Amino acid sequence: MATITTPQVIPSPAEDADALLKAFQGWGTDEQAVIAVLAHRDAAQRKQIRVAYEQNYNENLIQRLQSELSGDLERAMYHWVLDPVERQAMMANAATKCIHEDYPVIVEIACANSCAELLAVKRAYHALYKCSLEEDVAARAxxxxxxxxxxLVGxxxxxxxEVNDALAKSEAKIxxxxxxxxxxxxxxxxRIVGTRSKAQLNATFGWFKEEHGTSIIKALQLGADPTGYSHALRTAVRCISxxxxxxxxxxxxxxxxSGTDEDSLTRVIVMHAEKDLKGIKDAFHKRASVALEQAIDRDTSGDxxxxxxxxxxxxx
Amino acid sequence: MATITTPQVIPSPAEDADALLKAFQGWGTDEQAVIAVLAHRDAAQRKQIRVAYEQNYNENLIQRLQSELSGDLERAMYHWVLDPVERQAMMANAATKCIHEDYPVIVEIACANSCAELLAVKRAYHALYKCSLEEDVAARAxxxxxxxxxxLVGxxxxxxxEVNDALAKSEAKIxxxxxxxxxxxxxxxxRIVGTRSKAQLNATFGWFKEEHGTSIIKALQLGADPTGYSHALRTAVRCISxxxxxxxxxxxxxxxxSGTDEDSLTRVIVMHAEKDLKGIKDAFHKRASVALEQAIDRDTSGDxxxxxxxxxxxxx
Structure with missing residues (x-):
């Protein structure tokens, strides 16, 4: 479930575009006014605002936002205003350019999405970059x-x-x-983690734990390796489980x-706010014994x- | 372009179903009557006939055809009557079961289809087998x-x-x-053959020939290997080129x-007759200096x- 809220009566895209233009004008930007509009519109509404802004003021809204805002707010707003599927394609593309560090982004996109959602991201990748996500991953990792x-991405x-229990048992052993x-x-x-269905893998991971008294994630930590492979594997298993x-x-x-990693914080909040952040928020509260809002309140500041x-x- | 022909006035599916039932009844099957109906209907029409036959006679048409026909005609008709996408999914599945011999079928499906067509086959595979083509390939090869x-399949x-010429040149060298x-x-x-776009690969293969005076297919023949890998690779390069x-x-x-390989003959004719067999027929005539019909006439017989x-x- 999403966490974002939209007003009961939504202003027209032209009215929203006008409110944004006003927030940009004069001395300094009125960041709160920008947030008041854009944080409370869903993807379709944000798209209409982008179109209305471009039509009425002959200017690209995303570029204007980038020049008006700065720092963590700028990066977060930039990603938020994008279409959710294109946003993931762009994040995947950026991650391929620094793949031995940013591979978790690719693993998340491959494993936390449904297969239909992943396909949509791969289609957007084709449209944006005139090549496939697979070839960029293959060429750079x-x-x-x-x-x-x-x-994972292929x-x-x-x-x-459907789950094949005998297969789950035999592959847990493998x-x-x-x-x-x-x-x-x-x-x-x-082969197993990269190709089996999520339902099948969860049965396999269940058997693993039952037979060996430890989760596969813990078992995978035994073998350290200097490349990102082991970590990527654990990330994949975690996203799937x-x-x-x-x-x-x-x-x-x-x-x-030791400090706040704003990029990761932004990524999770922005990517999930209109999808499934409610479930993540509830799980956070349960695990950390503090509400996600409180934790963020403590760790971040300002706009x-x-x-x-x-x-x-x-x-x- | 397709080669099959359909009559100017198409009988209703119920009339066609009735004609088939008549062809099945009495002493022996009237194979020519079966061919006269089914070989001259496109995929959508054949599907309607299957539905009408089942509704009117409470019997599965495909199973009845299998019991009425035999030998090469039975196998060819069985594949022909299927939905084209499901047919490919079924052929791919059969090939995974004997993958170290039948891998060319998988390579053809992966490389001679457009990426949208391959995706449709993979979707049909999910629906038919409750698993992915990728996991069956990964588990058996x-x-x-x-x-x-x-x-190739992933x-x-x-x-x-779009083609990146510098990339084509550097990957031709690799x-x-x-x-x-x-x-x-x-x-x-x-990596290169398995992930680059077909346009990009054809530019790369072109540079290969220009720089080294020999085609990549000929160069690949230099390195023999006992598994099917080399042959599969050449098949992929040929399908893409x-x-x-x-x-x-x-x-x-x-x-x-040395004899006729009816399975391969059937596969090419049945899979392409309502898609692009005209182009294959023309290329055959040019290459073999004899029409495909003449060659088939010489090598096959009967119904x-x-x-x-x-x-x-x-x-x-």
Whole structure:
């Protein structure tokens, strides 16, 4: 469930565009006015505002926002105003350019989306970049990380609920042997995690835990490797097992004592605010014994904080 | 362009179903009557006939055809009556079960279809088998053959016409070095052939020939390997370079002096008769200096021959 709220009576796109123009004019930008409009409009409404703004003022709204805002608020607003599918294609593309560090973004897009949603992102990628996400991943990643990411973004996973229990049992055994073996059999791990349906994988992970008394995620931590592969694999397993729980982990890591990772915080809030942030918020509260709003309130400030709070359902 | 012909006035599905029932009744089956109906109906019409037959006679038409016909005609008619997309999904599934021999079917489906057509086949595969084509390929193939097939079926290739000439030149060099190197670098070959767009690959293959005076297909023949991988790779390159030319080769091999390979002959004719068999027929005539109809006339006989001839546009 989404967390954003929209007013009962939505102003026309032209009225919203006008309110934005007014917020840009004069000395300094009225950031609160910008947030009051854009944080409380859904994707279709934001698109209409972009179109109305361009038609009426002969100027690209996204570019104007980038020049009017700055810092974390600018980056967050930039991503928020984009179409949700294009936004993911753009985030995936940016991640391919620094793939040995930013691979978690690609894993999230591949594993936390449904297969129909992933396909939509891949189509948007074609339209924006005149090439496929697969070829950019294949050309820029190396080794096992490359094989894993390619399987994750390439496979058009079956998304039904049917589970083959015998297969789950036998593949849990293969995974266990592959993970605990001195010479880890990455090919088999990548094959199973990269191609089986999510329902099938969750049955396999369940068997793994039942048979071996430890979760596959913990078992995977045994084998360290210097490339991002092991981490990417654990990220994939986490996203497939329980995406909400995974995003709670990202949020908690982003608001760690050692400092705030605004990019990760923004990514989770912006990408999920009009999709499933309610579930992530509830899971966060349960896990951290503090509401997500409180944690964000403590860790951020200014207009950036106001914007995130608005996306979380506050202040209308 | 398709080769099948349909009558100017199409009988109703109920009339066609009735004609088929009459052809099945009495002593022996009237194969010519069956061919006269089904070989001259397009996919949508055949589907309506299947529905009408089942409704009116409470019997599955495909099963009845299988019990009434036999040999090569039965197998060809069985595939012909199916929905074209489901037919490919079923052929791909059958091929995964004997993947180290039947991989060419999978390569053809992955590379001779557009990316939208391949996606439709993968969707039909989900619906029919409650799993993905990718997981069946990954579970049943091994080694480089597996990596290649997975990239071919998994990648949602970009299908635009844009070509990056500098990339084509640099990847032609990578391919040449990978192929001619004693220790062939399969990973790079699979990456390029498996993920780049067809337009991009054709530019790369063009540069390869220009720079090295030999086609990549000929160069690939230098490195023999005991698994199907090398052959699968050449098949992929052929399908991507010029699918018509590739199917001409399949047809010529199927009608070789040493005997006829009816399965391959049927596959090409049935799969392309209502899609692009006209182009394949023209390319065959040019290459073999004999019309495809003449070659088939020489190599086949009986009702099977009549059926293929009808699919090629003969006798209405």
């Amino acid at each position: 190396t080794g096992n990380l490359c094989s894993l990411l390619l399987a 496979t058009y996973r079956y998304d039904g609920d 995974l266990y042997e592959s993970v605990t073996n001195g010479e880890t059999n990455h090919r088999e791990i990548i 329980d995406a909400n729980k995974y995003f709670v982990k990202v949020l908690r890591n982003a608001m760690h004592k 950036y904080k106001s914007f995130l709070m608005a996306l979380l359902g506050g202040g209308i | 091994t080694g480089n053959l597996c990596s290649l097939l997975l990239a 990648t949602y290739r970009y299908d635009g016409d 391919l040449y070095e990978s192929v001619t190197n004693g220790e062939t670098n399969h990973r790079e070959i699979i 010029d699918a018509n030319k590739y199917f001409v080769k399949v047809l010529r091999n199927a009608m070789h002096k 099977y021959k009549s059926f293929l001839m009808a699919l090629l546009g003969g006798g209405i």
